[in-house]
Amino acid sequence: MLSDVMEDYLKAIYYLEREGDAPVGTSRIAEYLEVTSPTVTSMVESLADRGFIEREKYKGVELTDEGETVAVEVVRHHRLLEAYLTEHLDYDWSEVHEEADALEHHISEEFERRVAEALGDPEVDPHGDPIPGADLTPPDEGVGTRLSEHGSGDRVRVERVSDRDAEELAYLQDAGIAPGIVLEVTDVAPFGMVTVAVGDEEQSLPETVARSIRVTTATGSEDRAVGGA
Amino acid sequence: MLSDVMEDYLKAIYYLEREGDAPVGTSRIAEYLEVTSPTVTSMVESLADRGFIEREKYKGVELTDEGETVAVEVVRHHRLLEAYLTEHLDYDWSEVHEEADALEHHISEEFERRVAEALGDPEVDPHGDPIPGADLTPPDEGVGTRLSEHGSGDRVRVERVSDRDAEELAYLQDAGIAPGIVLEVTDVAPFGMVTVAVGDEEQSLPETVARSIRVTTATGSEDRAVGGA
DNA sequence: TATAAGGTTTAGATTAGTCTAATCACGGGC
DNA sequence: GCCCGTGATTAGACTAATCTAAACCTTATA
Ligand SMILES: [Mn+2]
Ligand SMILES: [Mn+2]
Ligand SMILES: [Mn+2]
Ligand SMILES: [Mn+2]
Numbered sequence: 001m002l003s004d005v006m007e008d009y010l011k012a013i014y015y016l017e018r019e020g021d022a023p024v025g026t027s028r029i030a031e032y033l034e035v036t037s038p039t040v041t042s043m044v045e046s047l048a049d050r051g052f053i054e055r056e057k058y059k060g061v062e063l064t065d066e067g068e069t070v071a072v073e074v075v076r077h078h079r080l081l082e083a084y085l086t087e088h089l090d091y092d093w094s095e096v097h098e099e100a101d102a103l104e105h106h107i108s109e110e111f112e113r114r115v116a117e118a119l120g121d122p123e124v125d126p127h128g129d130p131i132p133g134a135d136l137t138p139p140d141e142g143v144g145t146r147l148s149e150h151g152s153g154d155r156v157r158v159e160r161v162s163d164r165d166a167e168e169l170a171y172l173q174d175a176g177i178a179p180g181i182v183l184e185v186t187d188v189a190p191f192g193m194v195t196v197a198v199g200d201e202e203q204s205l206p207e208t209v210a211r212s213i214r215v216t217t218a219t220g221s222e223d224r225a226v227g228g229a
Numbered sequence: 230m231l232s233d234v235m236e237d238y239l240k241a242i243y244y245l246e247r248e249g250d251a252p253v254g255t256s257r258i259a260e261y262l263e264v265t266s267p268t269v270t271s272m273v274e275s276l277a278d279r280g281f282i283e284r285e286k287y288k289g290v291e292l293t294d295e296g297e298t299v300a301v302e303v304v305r306h307h308r309l310l311e312a313y314l315t316e317h318l319d320y321d322w323s324e325v326h327e328e329a330d331a332l333e334h335h336i337s338e339e340f341e342r343r344v345a346e347a348l349g350d351p352e353v354d355p356h357g358d359p360i361p362g363a364d365l366t367p368p369d370e371g372v373g374t375r376l377s378e379h380g381s382g383d384r385v386r387v388e389r390v391s392d393r394d395a396e397e398l399a400y401l402q403d404a405g406i407a408p409g410i411v412l413e414v415t416d417v418a419p420f421g422m423v424t425v426a427v428g429d430e431e432q433s434l435p436e437t438v439a440r441s442i443r444v445t446t447a448t449g450s451e452d453r454a455v456g457g458a
Numbered sequence: 459t460a461t462a463a464g465g466t467t468t469a470g471a472t473t474a475g476t477c478t479a480a481t482c483a484c485g486g487g488c
Numbered sequence: 489g490c491c492c493g494t495g496a497t498t499a500g501a502c503t504a505a506t507c508t509a510a511a512c513c514t515t516a517t518a
Contacts, residue, residue, distance in 0.1 A: 005505065026466055039506055041467055046504090058466060058513055088317070089343045099337055106331045114318045234475065255496055268476055270497055275474090287483060287496055 004105035007074050008033065009043055010052055013063055014071035018141045023060030069136050076132040077104040077112060079125035082163065084115045086126045093126040093178075094169035127169075128160035128179035128214070147185075148192055148210035154185045156215035168209060175203040182218045233334035236303050237262065238272055239281055242292055243300035247370045252289030298365050305361040306333040306341060308354035311392065313344045315355045322355040322407075323398035356398075357389035357408035357443070376414075377421055377439035383414045385444035397438060404432040411447045 012032045016024045030040045048055035052067030063071060081100040085091040091099070107115075116122075116134065124130055130139035144159045158181045161172055172178065176198045187195035192207025205213075241261045245253045259269045277284040281296030292300060310329040314320040320328070336344075345351075345363065353359055359368035373388045387410045390401055401407065405427045416424040421436025434442075 003504075027464090035505090036507065037466065038468080038508085043505080085340075089340070089347060091339075091343070095339070099340055102335045102337070103332065106335050108328055108331070110320075110324070111314075111318070111328055114320070118318060232474075256494095264475090265477065266496065267478080267498080272475080 002070065006043070006047065006052075007070065007105055009040075009047060010063065010067050010071040011074045011078075013053065013061060014068065014075065017063065023054075023056065023062050025060040029061075068138060072132045072136045072138050074104055076134075076136065077107055079129050079131040080112060080115050080119065080122075081107070082125045082127070082129075083119050083122050083131065087119060092170075092173070093163075094166045094173060096126065097163045097166065124160075124179065125163075126179075127163040128158070129163060144214045144216040146211050147194060147196075147205070147213040147215050148207055150185050150194070150215070151188055152185055155182060155218040156185070157182050157218045158213060158215055160214040162212035168212070172209075172213075175205075176201065177203065177213070231299065235272070235276065235281075236299065236334055238269075238276060239292065239296050239300040240303045240307075242282065242290060243297065243304065246292065252283075252285065252291050254289040258290075297367060301361045301365045301367050303333055305363075305365065306336055308358050308360040309341060309344050309348065309351075310336070311354045311356070311358075312348050312351050312360065316348060321399075321402070322392075323395045323402060325355065326392045326395065353389075353408065354392075355408075356392040357387070358392060373443045373445040375440050376423060376425075376434070376442040376444050377436055379414050379423075379444070380417055381414055384411060384447040385414070386411050386447045387442060387444055389443040391441035397441070401438075401442075404434075405430065406432065406442070 009029065012029055013024050016028050016032060020028070026037050026040045026044070029044070030037045033040070044053060044055055044061050047053045047067070048061070051064060052070060053061045053063055055061045078100045081103050082093075082096040085096045085099060086093055113134075121133075122131055130141065130143070132139045144156075147156065147158075150156060158177060158179050160179060161169065161177070163169070177183065177196075181198060183196045183198045185194060186197050186202060189195070189204075192210060193204055194207070194210040195202055195204045197203075238258065241258055242253050245257050245261060249257065255266050255269045255273070258273070259266045262269070273282060273284055273290050276282045276296070277290070280293060281299060282290040282292055284290045307329045310332050311322075311325040314325045314328060315322055342363075350362075351360055359370065359372070361368045373385075376385065376387075379385060387406060387408050389408060390398065390406070392398070406412065406425075410427065412425045412427045414423060415426050415431060418424070418433075421439060422433055423436070423439040424431055424433045
């Protein structure tokens with residue numbers, strides 16, 4: 001009914017609405033999807049015609065409820081697939097994103113249902129991203145704060161990491177940083193470089209990485225380097 | 230690299246080469262893929278240009294070695310997926326074909342490898358279709374004979390059923406007919422209607438169905454209604 | 459408030475895959 | 489050996505998704 005390209009545009013707009021200000025402009029979509037601006041202009045025209053987005057020329061776009069539902073459905077597919085691949089096919093969390101991107105548009109509702117059942121209806125995927133429920137209510141994507149906003153002495157629990165960059169994920173894995181892990185910020189250097197203590201080890205993270213890690217304040221009862229999938 | 234549409238054409242030609250005489254004509258491909266003849270003509274031109282098929286105008290096409298390898302790869306994906314869906318996601322054998330058709334073009338080599346491993350490198354899929362090995366050597370698709378070629382009194386072992394028609398598969402399942410099952414032909418009526426004994430039951434099968442079931446002569450040691458996945 | 463810079467849209471072209479309508483080729487029957 | 493029917497191809501058109509180059513808004517700033 002809706003092409004996978006269109007689904008990708010809606011998913012992109014869903015992310016961008018939550019990462020920056022609304023409305024979402026042409027060039028942000030273009031950069032995110034690695035296409036040119038005129039391509040985006042013509043695509044958002046169709047999506048607006050079909051009622052999936054609200055569009056104001058020269059301003060940008062916003063998902064309608066219908067468009068948001070489509071996006072949430074694709075996101076549910078994506079994150080269920082990521083969870084399934086790690087849980088049942090022994091994938092590493094740094095490898096699942098690409099595979100899920102390729103499959104998310106091609107699985108049936110039946111497949112979605114069975115995968116969810118095999119996983120016991122999980123609430124988050126391996127990166128800590130919330131998995132929308134079968135009713136497609138948009139999940140809360142804004143849990144906690146960015147690690148980059150914290151200062152020395154803060155003890156925080158990792159809630160979410162970004163799933164887009166396999167290299168970054170491999171590095172975090174190596175550093176022992178994953179959802180559930182508790183760590184302490186020991187230093188914040190110029191340009192936002194954050195040093196954290198993870199168990200006995202210290203790790204330095206560039207600002208771009210620290211910004212993509214979402215954390216909550218750790219309660220006293222949690223130990224450092226405990227938890228995580 | 231190669232579009233999924235092109236992969237579907239190569240897979241179709243692979244099947245048709247094995248179902249009828251070579252070379253494979255335009256209209257047979259058109260009927261199989263449910264497109265029009267001119268569409269096929271233009272597509273086979275591209276495939277010939279790219280070296281995947283040998284084409285003689287007004288005669289038909291044949292896969293080159295390269296084209297055959299692509300087809301076998303897609304067939305491997307398809308049948309591994311069918312096996313995985315039945316074994317690990319509790320699908321019924323009548324439901325897996327469509328799902329596999331949608332996914333076969335979109336899984337990575339890594340995914341293929343892991344699914345094969347999870348299954349223990351099976352030799353056949355739930356319908357008895359041979360699963361090509363990772364080396365992509367074309368498997369023997371011509372095992373046994375068609376049930377429709379047998380006469381009263383023949384005791385045969387079911388090797389393969391067609392996976393294309395979900396309704397037919399549901400019927401066969403109900404009738405207790407599946408790969409591994411041994412049955413006896415009790416009657417062949419006009420127009421090819423075949424009656425068989427399966428365990429204690431008798432089942433009548435129209436010629437079209439009997440032709441799509443491949444069987445081997447049962448050895449004495451096998452019991453009726455034993456075996457099958 | 460005029461203008462320049464950035465971002466957006468328009469214009470026009472391209473490729474893949476599909477269709478319908480019309481024409482063409484080949485082999486069987488007379 | 490000619491004709492005709494069946495099947496194949498050609499011709500021309502369409503949609504979806506993309507691009508480059510050029511023109512166009514909007515807004516911030518001088
Ligand atoms: Mn995608
Ligand atoms: Mn994720
Ligand atoms: Mn297919
Ligand atoms: Mn099969």
